[in-house]
Structures are given as structure tokens and as C-alpha cells.
Amino acid sequence: MTKKTMIKVGIVGGTGYTGVELLRLLAQHPQVQVQTVTSRTKVGTQVADLFPNLRGHFDLTFTEPTPENFTDCELIFFATPNGTAMQSVPSLLKTGKKIIDLSADFRLKEVAIWEQWYGMEHTCPHLLEEAVYGLPEINRAKIAKARLVANPGCYPTAVQLGFLPLLEAGIIDPQHLIADAKSGVSGAGRKANVATLMAEAGENFKAYNVSRHRHWPEICQGLNAYTEKPVNLTFVPHLVPMIRGIEATLYANTMRNINLEEIQTLFTQRYQNEPFVDVLPAQSHPETRNVRGANMCQLAIHRPHNTIVILSVIDNLVKGAAGQAIQNMNIMCGLPETSGLTGAALLP
Amino acid sequence: MTKKTMIKVGIVGGTGYTGVELLRLLAQHPQVQVQTVTSRTKVGTQVADLFPNLRGHFDLTFTEPTPENFTDCELIFFATPNGTAMQSVPSLLKTGKKIIDLSADFRLKEVAIWEQWYGMEHTCPHLLEEAVYGLPEINRAKIAKARLVANPGCYPTAVQLGFLPLLEAGIIDPQHLIADAKSGVSGAGRKANVATLMAEAGENFKAYNVSRHRHWPEICQGLNAYTEKPVNLTFVPHLVPMIRGIEATLYANTMRNINLEEIQTLFTQRYQNEPFVDVLPAQSHPETRNVRGANMCQLAIHRPHNTIVILSVIDNLVKGAAGQAIQNMNIMCGLPETSGLTGAALLP
Amino acid sequence: MTKKTMIKVGIVGGTGYTGVELLRLLAQHPQVQVQTVTSRTKVGTQVADLFPNLRGHFDLTFTEPTPENFTDCELIFFATPNGTAMQSVPSLLKTGKKIIDLSADFRLKEVAIWEQWYGMEHTCPHLLEEAVYGLPEINRAKIAKARLVANPGCYPTAVQLGFLPLLEAGIIDPQHLIADAKSGVSGAGRKANVATLMAEAGENFKAYNVSRHRHWPEICQGLNAYTEKPVNLTFVPHLVPMIRGIEATLYANTMRNINLEEIQTLFTQRYQNEPFVDVLPAQSHPETRNVRGANMCQLAIHRPHNTIVILSVIDNLVKGAAGQAIQNMNIMCGLPETSGLTGAALLP
């Protein structure tokens, strides 16, 4: 292989599911080297001791998230709980680092709304405007020039990619949008918690946080960019007894005459150059396993009884988190957008 | 225990999941004795050899479904594939048997619609009018006098019980009903099939048959009884990687001013005397495991952003099949409606 | 129903899985009334709010575990973490209560061994001798007269019932016993814990605590009662991605000529009067679901290549915990041993 410059990156908060998924994907990335992985609670532990799937792939130890540990890093991923990245990002930006925050700290533009939904004071509201919302399918050019990218939430990725072409084309009534979304349990993170014990979440299905989910304002903000009046979205998340995967079933009413073929064409054209959005033939039924472990959103369009029904599936940890973050990194660093993200999904 | 007359019943087609669930529940029924269980393919096999959970509960062998095997039976359950019950029901009715058909043969009133959706000729269309749709919460009096009860489908039970109070009260717009329903894999039955192998359906989630599901006309027929114009229902079923349970998330728009408290009161009053419909406090999130193995529908009402959201859970094999059939049997035979159906759900 | 005296019982620590399972089973018990359920952390909470499967079955609130709350109780179940029961049992015994401890506090006879394995000082070692080990299949007569019963662990129940007839008959070499045991995740209890999150334990299988599991000394103590020299047992527990169920595959070498039929007869005769041990035909393969929710141990005997292989399945929460506790209660209180325990297992 011809010699090429390796980009060095760091990961803050590498002990959760988005952390281990970043590491799994970056292990295959031909132009990136992970220099530093931090964890306050696991300082000194070998990464591969915590995550034995990474044995032989990394010879790295968790360190403290001190600035000097990132000296050589061109870009830093934050895979931390909400409220952590905003503490360190301002100073890291000053040292010239590029930042991709996988938490929610920089996703909302209005600080008041952020503080209302996240229940804490934002410590660097001035960065909210600068931060670019990292959905490449709408913000690719801005991401390419960004210092700070707010990586989208998992539900918001699946829902926005499904509604986007319809809103852009002005076909549907933004006052009556419904997103019935379902997620595997890894979305709740790797933290001790009774509700996501296997004995609680296994062999069970439930809706939760009906329209009180923090991803609701994020989705609304994204969709509002394409409508005159703010959208009225009903968003109901559900917990599925599986580990990975999000399926969102989206319902909308058309505002003018349009048939299924035209809608199908609209989607196909909208995403024809997108490497990570795959529009299936009309009336397909995408399954979450089709994209397990892969940075891909599969969409299918139905139109029973005049309602438009969009089915959207992603892997919440990949296109819904770590994979999309690497896609953003590729764009920010001038690498081929698909670099390190070409693996096929694991089926079965 | 004081001596009481035991009612003798028979089961046609006892090798599927509704069959074994009928047997499990009837094993606890204090006033019913299972006399006959038939299966063309398992003649001579001990019931407890096929279903080892029934060891010690039944000393019964599968027999041929010949009339003489039902001589002593007052009532016969059909737990057969669609198209089977209609072959035998007319002659059995003539011998004075009461019939509860758990298949779809007698659920639809219009033969043309039935034949369109089930893809075969109906052999006794004259019985469609007589057959009583066995949803006790709307048809109790008719069921009590019926010779032939069509036991409702699983999705239709969950969806109708959720929409019913709203349509009866004329609160919602019947032209924009959405039922986003999710079912465990036992709904597909106990038959060799690639799509419901664990390696296909496990760790996976998908929508299927978007508004082309046979339960759609059944639900519409049921709901239409409460509206002037036919309802316009969008029904999207999904397959959940679990064995038992249905959750239906129902969306409707109000046609007049009404607040959440009023809707909650409406539901509470509508179902206050129903032993098997349990209205949870407003804004609860019912889980399918709450009713696993139990003949119960749990409902909860939400109202985010002016959309009414009803959450409805049942065990598809119990309130969605065998349990409801026994409830109907109790009503038809003059037994206490809850007899044999008082077990608490298995959690976890 | 003829009037009969209801026995009043209490449950200390009712918020875990053995607690909710005791409540589920006692809800069906015709001669028992649950008077009190305690939980220090949930005082004032309705039992049915924590466990919605119990809605309509209990109108009880969690209370403090103070003596006066048990005044009317004839018998008290401890469903508490290890180390709790021993604090209160001595004083409760003095007030004449019968006690069944589902934790490990009174299972081992030798205080030194107990303290070594449980890592704390035993506060009432004088009761260890009095306490009766509550495996009815070996200790029925003692249990009937006991004030204090130590309910066996889940693995020990499955393993002992499998080895017992062979050791009693002196057929196998006690120096080479192997128990390869597998348990569902509910065995780890209902407590916040990363290792039993669904995202950790789902779609995964592993051995754990190879012969360092606390059930090892308990099993050895039980088996040693039937051998001259202490047994040498290798015990390897495994975690299965399911909620309920234990399967133990037991390996032993014969010390004298005996064929499979003779071993089968030995088991059949040993357990012929036991209501909750079911010896399957030789060479059967019992499944954990055969006993899901039921107080039953199913056993099957194989003999490939001169090794005796015993397969033993139980529901860890029923015959391995709450069901066996109720069986012990029935024996202690002079009720029919099967009272309240006749439900068939939930399959599928």
C-alpha cells in the first residue's frame, strides 16, 4: 500500500456503546489512527480488556481527558453524556482541534429550548450558532468547513431522512406529521439501569415518553428549516427487545395530487448521490437487520388510503451515532466520505 | 368442593399456539372439561407429548375430527387455519353444538369482502349474518344467545378496544385514523416458515403488509358500526422480536374541544364494568409483559400536541385469541365471565 | 365456596423478582392472604404500580418492615438480599412467626464456610443448625415441623434433584461430578447492573464464576449427605439470553454395571410420589419453557458412551425460588402441598 498520512484522532468518553462502536469502525479506517481514548473511571485499563472484541485491534489504555493527551490529535470525538462536551469544547477549539460531539450539547440552536429540555445551564451558548448539525444529507458543505459538528441523535436521523424529501417538495401537510419510532435497547446506553435490564426489556414492548422525548425538539428544528410554519409533529418512541436498530414509521397527508410513483421518484432523485441513504423499491419493507453494523439508512415508501407511509431503518449506533460521526469526520478532513464505512451489514 | 356439572368441550385443531393456549387455560377452568382434541396429522399422539407443559394436566390423545368424537361436547372451539371451520360448522350446528371459531371464517359480514381478502370461496355464506362477532365489550348480549361466535383477530381486538370509546362518543375524526401495531412472532402461528425463524425474526424489527393485512377489513367493519361514514384507517403491522404480545399505538384527531381529563374519564366510564379491559392512569405507558399470559387489555391515553394517542396492549394468544374465546364460552354457557381467566400475568 | 380459614402471610422485600413471583403465585392461592409487603425504598407505593401485572389482584402498599406490620401474619417470607434476613429472623421467631428465607442466610450449616463465601459475619449462627434446608424432596418431614426454612438456591435445586437418586443408590463416583448449568438473567435479580443489561446479555452466551459460585458449597453440602467421602463437584454456571429458566446438564461415571433402563427405573421410583418432579421418558430433552412459570422440575436420563448424563430443568423463579417457598409454606402450615401451585407452564 502506498504511504499515506494518517490522521490522528481522540475519543473522549470511550466506555459507552458509541465509544466502542467508534473504535470498531475506526479499526477498519485506512487513513485514521486513534491516538487517545479517555475515561475518567477507567484510567489505566486496556481498551481491549473492557471490550474484548477489540483485542488485537488496539493497544490503547484509557487515559484522563487532559488537553495534553490530545496534543497530536487533529480531531476529537465526544462520546460523553449530555453536558460534558460543552465544558471542554471551547478550549479545545482554541487549540485548533476539530470537534465532533455525539452528545446533544450542540444540536439545538436556541439555548432556551436546550436548557428547558436538558435541564441544565448551557456553558457555551455562543457556540450553538457556529456548531453545524451533522446530517451530511442536508449540511454537507457546511460540515466540510466546520470546526464543531453536532452529530445528530439516532431518532432524529431516521425521522428527518424520511420526511425530508416530502417537506422540501412541499407535498405534505406539516401540521399533521406522525413519527412512530422504535429503538433497540442500546439506545439507552451502557449504564446500570433497571429499566433496560434484559429481565425488564426482553420479551417486552412498550411506548415511552410519548412526545416528551428530547429528540422531539431536535427533529422539529430540523424539519422546520423546510416549512414556512413550524411543523406539528407527534413523536412516539418505543422500546424493542433487541440490541441495535431503529425503525421509524412516518405518516403524512398530501396537500396535492400525487401518486406513489411520483413520490418514489422524488425520493430516488433526492438521494441518488447519497452513499448512505438507500431508497428501496416502492412498497418494500426494510428490516433493521438489513443495516446492522452498517452506516446506512434504508427507506421505503407506501401509500395506502391516501396516507403517505415512509418506513425508515438505521442502526442507531452507526448511522444514528458512530458511523455518522465518522462520515462527518471524513467530510471535515477531506477524506473520501465513505472511507472506513463500506462494511456490509451483519445478517443474520 | 361442592359437586358441580362440568361442561364438556372439544377443540378442533389443537396443535397450534391457540390450541395449546386453550388447553393451558382450560386446565385451570373449574367448570369445564376438555373431552376431545383433534388433529389430522397427530392422531394417536398424546397431547402432553407434543406440549410438555401440559404433562400432568391432560390425559388426552389427538383424534380425528369426526362428529362422533364430539358427541358429548356442548361447545366446540375451532383453532384451525382459515377455511377449515366453515367446512364443518353447518353440520355441527345442526347437532346442537355451540361453536367458537378462532379463525377468520365468520368474522366478516360481507361474503364478497371475505372472499376477496381470504382468496377462497366461502362455503356457508348464509351463516355470516348469524355469526356473532365475539368482542364481549360490544356484543355481550348477542354472544350470550349465539350458537356461532366468530372470535376476533388479535390486532382487531387491540385496535378496536382503543378506538371504541372515542368513536362511540363522536369525538374523533373517523377519516384520519392511524393504527401502528406491533406483534410478537407467535401471531404467525406454529408452522414451518423461514420468515419467523429465530435467525430471521430475532434481533430484528420491521413493518410488514402495510395496509394489506387481512385484519384491516375486520377492524374497519368493527369501527364502522360507530360512524356514519366509513372510517378511513391506515393500519401498519410490525413484527417484534418477542414471542407474545401486541402493542397498538393509535392516533386520532379530535373534532371538538376536549381535554385529556375528559378523555380519560370517557375511557374509565366506558370500561368500568369490563373485567378484562383495564384503563391505566392518564399518560401511563402499558407494556406487553403486563398482560403476558393474562386475558386483559391495558389502555392508556395521551394527548401530545392535539393528537390523541391511545396505547393498547394485549397478549395476542390470550385476549387476542384463546382467552377471549374462553370469555365467550363463559358468556355463551352461562358461567361467570371471568371463570378460569383470573390468573395474573407472568412478569418478568 | 365453603368458608375456610385464610392463612395470613407477609413478604419482606417485595420489590425484586422473587417478590413479584411470590405475589403472582399467592394471588391464585385459595387459602392464603398476603397481609403485608415491605420495602424500605418503596414505602407508600402501591404494589400494582410497581408491578402492573398485579393490577386487580392486590390492593396493597409497600410498608416499612417493622414488627407491628406483621402482627397478624402466621408466616413471613424473606425475599431480601443476602445478609438481611439474619438481622430480623431471631426476634420474629420469638414472636411465634414461621419464617421462610429465600436468601442464602440459613442455607449452609457451617458458619465458617458461610462467612467465607458470603463475605460477612453471620449475626445468628445459632440458628444455622435449627434451620431446615427447604428441599421438600429430601426434607419433607423436617420442613413440616420447622419454624425456620432456608429455601434452596436455584442452581442447587436443579443440580441436587438430578444427582440425588444416583448418589442415594450409590451408583456413581462422587469424586467426578460435573454440573454444567445455564441460567436466564432473572437469576441476577432486579437491580441496576451493567452486566445484565439487555445490550450486554442479549444475543450472548458465556460461562461465569467457574467453580467460584456461591451455590457450589450449597450443592456440595446437599450432596455430601449421601456420600461417605465428600463429593468432588465441578460446577460451571453460564448466562443464557433469556429471562427465566435453568437447565443443568449433569455428568457422572458409574461405579458398577447398570444400564439405562435400570437408571430410568431408579429415577421414576424415587420421584413417583413427588408432585413437582417429573421424570420424562428416557432420552428425552426437557426444555426450560416446559416449566416456565410452573413449580416443576423435569428430568431426563441419557447414557452415551458409559457416561451418565442427566438433564434437569426448572424455572429459576418458581421451583428455584418463589414456588418452592410456597411449597414449603404449604407443608409448614398443613395445607395440601400443591395448593396454589397447579398452574400449567406458559408455552410458547
Next chain:
Amino acid sequence: MTKKTMIKVGIVGGTGYTGVELLRLLAQHPQVQVQTVTSRTKVGTQVADLFPNLRGHFDLTFTEPTPENFTDCELIFFATPNGTAMQSVPSLLKTGKKIIDLSADFRLKEVAIWEQWYGMEHTCPHLLEEAVYGLPEINRAKIAKARLVANPGCYPTAVQLGFLPLLEAGIIDPQHLIADAKSGVSGAGRKANVATLMAEAGENFKAYNVSRHRHWPEICQGLNAYTEKPVNLTFVPHLVPMIRGIEATLYANTMRNINLEEIQTLFTQRYQNEPFVDVLPAQSHPETRNVRGANMCQLAIHRPHNTIVILSVIDNLVKGAAGQAIQNMNIMCGLPETSGLTGAALLP
């Protein structure tokens, strides 16, 4: 990328789980191009229509398995049911193709034993001697020169890699070997079958085919190469409610004094140059998810109470099938052995 010669390969029988896994892995292989995939039942179907995880990775249609469809192929994988490969392999070998058979047709050396266990006549017994058993860790040199490789079974891979160092070193008594093995349901293949429906195999655990499993003679044949007298192996397979993964817990008795450290060293040295066998630190507990999707066997050694306990995990579809086949292909074709097999396992 510098130009390199791509090796063209074909797959006979590409519609099962080993077929789709071969395709998933080969999609990442830098030096291999899949030319042909056959399926008698799916002729004309796009591969990516049957397996949507492969969308964008292959533009291939299933074809008939006629010789001309393999004209350009240097090597052909058979991912067919037992009994199929032996029909075509002789003629394909004559045309100079290299063959890797993932079925059992060429695994056993003695035709009489093969015919006894597989219940059919072998059509080319003369090839049994030539065929090389494709376990690279013992047969690397032979594989490099082979025309026909019999890819090992999944259980045999996990069990042999665990016992091998101990037998080679003459440490354990070959007369008392026990392999208690557990497999996910994908091991049963992608065929319509009641026993592996999710409603049957989910939330359930059982032993099956106690020492009557076809992998028993294969394991014995492999182990016998390292012992003077034939081994006496008790092999008990179990079905785990998960999709992928095998865990084998192996028990053996030492024949001479040796401590845990020496055994650990023995394993470490035996496998130090093996890219796909990973010996964990002593007393580790390998989990099947550590190797999900990866061509890796993780081993750990314990020694409680004088019994040696080896824990061995693989992904049954990768190191137990398709991955090992590609490893063999790399060896046979002179490619780097790890080519295309460097992906990290998917965790969680």
C-alpha cells in the same frame, strides 16, 4: 490502489446462512471477486433482493449450478446441504477448480462411518482420502497444497481447538473427555422448520441429540490423531436463544502433575502464531459476542478442583463456517491468510 490480480470464485448454494456470510465477508476481500452464485430455487433473483444487507455490494443474480457458470472461477465454495457437493465435486476437480466444501461431504475419512451418520451412500468415496480437513491450526501445510478442502463443522472447530494443546502434550486422559457445547439457532440453517421458529426457540434452552449429533464422529476423528487409543468423548449440544455464536465448555482430567500456569503457557505457545486463535488470560470468561461476525476463536483455561475446564467461543457462521472457508481459500490461493478477515467483532 495499485492494480492487483483478482481471484475469481464461485459459490454453489448461496441462499443459506453460510452463503450470505461468505458474500458479506468476500465483499470486503481486497483480492477476491465473486463471479457466480448459484441456487436452483432462486435462479434469476438478485442476490441483494434476497439479502438486502448486500445492496450496493454485489450486482449478481442467482444462476443454475451448471459447469459453464464457473468457467472463470479458480475456486468454488459449496454452501449446500449435505449430499450435494459430492455429486459435482469430482467433475469440477477434473476441470482444475479448487474446491472448499462447507458441508459435511468430505469431512470423515471412513466412508462406512460417513454413510452411517449421514444416512446415504457416498458417491465419491475415493476423494475422502484426498480431501484435506480444513482446520488451518493443524493442517495448514496440507491445505496449501490441496485441491479439495473439507471445511470443518462449527462445533468441531470450537471443541478441537480447545482440546488440541492438551492432547498434543499428552496431559489429559482421552478416555474421559466431555464437551458441553451451546449454539445459536443459525446453526440449524435457513430452512422452514418448526423447531427453530422464534416462538419455539426464543426464551428457551435445551439440550438436544445427546451424543447422537453428527459432529461427534467428526470431533472424535480429529482428536484421535493425537492419541494412541481412541478418545472417549461425551458430547452434548444445546440450543441457545440467540442467532450467532457457539460456546463449548470442555472438561478433562489431567494424567500428571501440572498447574494452571503451565497449562496457560502451553496454550499460549501452541497458538502464538495463529492469527485466529486468541488465548485469553487464565480464568477469563470469553463471551460469544466477543467474536460475533469475526473469524476468531477465543479460549480461556480454568482449573477448579483438579478438573481442567476450557472455555471456547466462536461465531458459528464465521470461524465455524464461512470465515474459516475464506481462511482456507487464502491459504490455498497463496494470499495472506488474514486477507479479508480483519474486521472486529460487533459488540454490542
